[in-house]
Structures are given as C-alpha cells and as structure tokens.
C-alpha cells in the first residue's frame with residue numbers, strides 16, 4: 001500500500017487526460033502521481049504525515065511546460081530596466097536616467113523591452129538620439145524580440161564597434177554616411193561586443209550565438225552565472241512552470257545546470273539543445289549526440305539541435321518570398337542555403353536528434369519544411385517530431401505539409417499582433433494578404449497537425465496564463481482575416497501535454513494521472529469559470545515539481 005506524501009484537495013482539477021478530464025483531488029508519492037479522483041479515491045492513501053493543500057475550489061493543472069524559452073538570457077534580464085509600454089522621449093529619458101542614477105557602477109546600462117518606434121514613427125533610433133537620453137555613460141536598448149539592439153556613442157566606443165567591424169552574413173552593424181556606426185545593431189553577432197560588457201560578460205547569450213566562452217570562466221564568474229540561472233529557475237517556478245525547452249545551448253550552460261542539479265537546485269526540468277550554425281561541418285552534430293548521452297535525466301536532458309533560419313519581421317530580417325510592403329528589393333534572407341540545410345537535417349535525423357528551427361518568414365518556413373522533407377526522403381519515416389519555431393508567415397501551399405511530414409508547429413500566442421502586442425508594425429510590413437495566412441494557429445490545427453505553445457521568454461513575458469489568455473482572446477487584425485482563437489482546453493494543452501509530446505515525454509508528464517511525474521500547478525481561481533481575458537489575471541498559488549513544492553505564493 002502506497003502512502004501519499006502530498007494531497008491537493010478541494011480542487012477543480014483539469015487533468016488534461018481525455019479518459020478522465022475532471023477530478024477533485026490529487027495525491028502524490030515519491031515524486032509521482034499516486035491518485036487522481038474524488039476525495040475518497042485520494043484519501044485512502046492518506047497518513048497522519050501526509051501534507052495537505054486546500055486548493056479552495058481553484059483550478060489545478062499539470063505543471064506548465066514552456067516549449068521555447070531562453071533561460072540564461074531571461075535570468076540575466078530579470079534585474080534590467082524594462083521599457084515595456086514606455087514611449088516618447090521624455091518618458092524614456094526619465095526612466096533611463098533614474099536607473100542610471102540608481103546604478104552608478106554599471107559598465108553598461110542595459111535596457112530591455114524597447115520597441116522599434118518607441119520615440120515616435122519619424123524618430124529613427126540612432127546613437128545621437130540615445131546620446132540625448134544618456135550622454136556620458138554606455139547605454140544599450142534591447143528590442144523586445146532580441147534581434148536588434150540600439151546603442152549610444154559611449155556604448156559603441158566601449159564595445160570597440162563605433163567604426164564598425166566585420167560580422168557574419170545576416171548580422172549588421174548599421175553604418176552611417178559619416179563612416180561611423182549609427183547605433184543600430186542587427187542580430188547576435190552585431191551586438192555581442194556590447195553584451196560582453198554586462199555583468200554576465202555576455203555569457204548568457206553565447207548559447208544563442210552557438211559559442212562556448214573563449215576563455216574558461218573563473219570561479220567568481222561561474223558563480224555569477226549560476227546565480228543568474230537559479231534566479232531564472234525560481235522565476236519559472238513562481239509562474240507554475242515545471243519544465244522548459246531551452247532554445248539555446250552549449251556545453252558551458254549544460255555544465256552550470258548540472259552543478260545546480262547536483263546541489264538540488266534544478267527546480268524546473270530542462271531540455272537543452274546543441275546550437276548548429278551555418279558553415280559548421282556535419283561532424284559538429286556529434287556534439288548534440290554527446291549532450292544527449294551525458295545529460296539524460298528527468299531534470300536535465302539533451303537530444304535536440306536548434307538552428308535559426310532567419311530573423312524577425314520588425315527589422316525586415318525574416319525571409320519572405322515577396323518583398324516587404326513599401327520596401328522594394330527587401331525580402332530578408334535565410335542563414336542557410338537549401339543544400340546545406342538539407343544535409344544538416346538528413347544527418348541530424350539519421351543520428352536520431354530532434355530538430356528545432358526558428359523560421360518566421362514564409363520563405364524561411366518553406367526552406368525548413370524542405371529540409372525536413374529531405375530528411376524523410378533519405379532516412380524514411382520515423383517518429384522524429386521535428387519542429388518549427390514561430391511560423392509567423394506561411395505560404396498557403398505549405399499549410400498541409402506540417403501534418404504530412406509530422407512536423408510540430410511551435411507557436412507563441414503572445415507574439416501575434418493584435419493580442420498582447422499591437423498590430424503594428426507587423427501588419428503594415430507584411431500587408432493584409434499575407435496576414436490572412438499568418439499566425440495561423442487554428443488553420444494549422446485544422447489540417448491535423450500538432451501545435452505546441454510557448455512564451456519565447458524573455459522575448460515576451462514568461463507567464464503561461466498570459467499565453468493561455470492571449471490564445472483564447474487574440475482577435476483578427478482586420479475584418480476578413482481568419483479567427484485563430486483557441487478554446488480553453490487547447491490553450492492549456494499547448495502549455496502542458498503538447499509540450500510533453502514535443503519532448504518525447506508524453507508517458508512521463510503533461511497530464512495528471514497515476515504514474516506520471518508529480519508536476520502540478522495550483523491556481524488562485526477556477527479558470528474554467530471566467531472569461532478568457534480574465535485568465536491573464538489569475539495567479540499561481542503553488543507549484544509542485546516531482547512532488548516537491550517549488551513555489552508557494554506568499555512564502556519567502
């Protein structure tokens with residue numbers, strides 16, 4: 001007879017298990033779920049030592065699985081000034097100057113969640129403009145999408161790029177007519193020298209740019225980095241997240257997480273990739289295999305390859321078939337040629353590695369699907385679960401290929417224009433015709449393809465309940481565009497059981513039923529009883545990962 005370590009009762013349990021969708025209580029034992037059912041089903045396992053949580057009639061769900069985050073960069077930014085929603089010179093300047101005064105020792109004042117036109121439609125973000133905001137100290141503003149940074153003159157000088165520098169294709173230190181950098185830095189390699197001047201020395205972004213630290217970080221630096229990751233994990237737990245799929249990775253980050261796990265600090269389960277870059281030899285994929293072999297526990301595992309096919313729409317670096325509206329000759333570019341990409345897909349697939357590719361423009365999505373098709377042609381049909389991240393623009397002719405090739409559509413509800421973010425500038429850049437097949441959550445689902453939802457934190461807020469609410473309420477950006485809104489169950493599934501399937505762990509987590517890992521989130525209200533937009537206001541009361549309480553509201 002098993003004894004319950006923990007019983008959560010008086011709950012409206014949404015199990016996400018189709019065989020038993022609703023229940024009143026959950027019991028856990030030894031890190032796994034022991035029973036799900038009504039009071040008596042669960043109470044038969046109680047002992048005097050059983051810990052009890054009264055959910056007070058609120059929703060209880062499987063722990064959230066965020067299938068696309070950047071843990072290290074997110075942690076590094078928890079302490080940065082955020083300019084989300086701040087617009088206009090005076091408001092920006094006063095916020096930045098107040099932070100500068102409060103942080104006199106910072107070598108680089110880093111600001112997050114900057115918007116492309118935050119100073120006004122007719123005000124390009126140049127170093128000269130930012131010099132007026134803060135003239136005497138290095139200042140850099142990170143776009144919310146993390147694909148563009150703007151730096152003032154002091155920051156460019158400190159980073160050694162005021163007069164430009166060669167960067168790989170797809171990256172750009174934008175140069176002015178005067179032969180000096182304008183302050184706009186496009187993509188990772190362009191802003192890496194600025195990022196290197198932050199407290200983590202830019203190490204939080206190395207896994208994104210596909211590098212290891214150039215010199216082995218010393219003990220003090222490792223400690224800074226582990227603190228950053230621990231803070232990120234605690235933040236995940238506070239929002240009910242019990243698993244994450246990282247979308248950047250290197251051996252250094254794995255090593256830090258392994259040490260955290262050894263100290264019992266891995267309070268959220270991580271799935272971390274090998275980051276493959278254009279120009280790398282195919283033999284580099286062996287590193288992905290090595291990561292899979294070395295890290296394979298429920299807490300920390302490898303086994304997939306992450307690539308970027310293109311950039312983002314806002315900076316016109318997403319690769320489109322047709323030019324951006326009003327910008328003749330500009331359609332973005334892919335980082336991989338088709339031949340090179342196909343060869344990588346065939347080899348990664350042959351090695352049994354899952355593949356995840358960032359693709360936002362319709363041309364980039366097309367090229368990625370072609371690569372997955374090439375892998376299937378070469379290696380035959382297998383349960384590969386390759387995925388495409390974002391899929392913001394989609395050629396109607398590519399719609400059915402997701403289901404046909406078994407490709408998972410990994411989409412981020414908060415990214416869609418007209419929901420959490422405004423419709424502009426996306427709508428004007430792509431135009432109405434392309435917008436009709438864009439952010440096509442339901443249209444893709446209707447073809448029989450599988451979707452999974454995620455936040456892309458810190459690009460957008462981490463809170464999965466915001467993602468659920470946005471998926472349920474995001475309206476078309478104009479009359480005549482398809483309605484892509486999702487129901488409650490599909491929205492929650494996108495952050496629970498679909499995430500488990502995406503990481504080949506549907507037999508371990510993502511639904512609440514006996515034998516599964518005891519990853520559970522208790523909310524502060526019954527979200528099945530409130531309208532979608534109110535779900536964003538719900539809060540996590542308790543998070544349980546592996547039967548352990550990893551967050552409790554109000555506790556220190």
Ligand SMILES: [Zn+2]
Nearest residue numbers: 068247456459
């Ligand atoms: Zn991302």
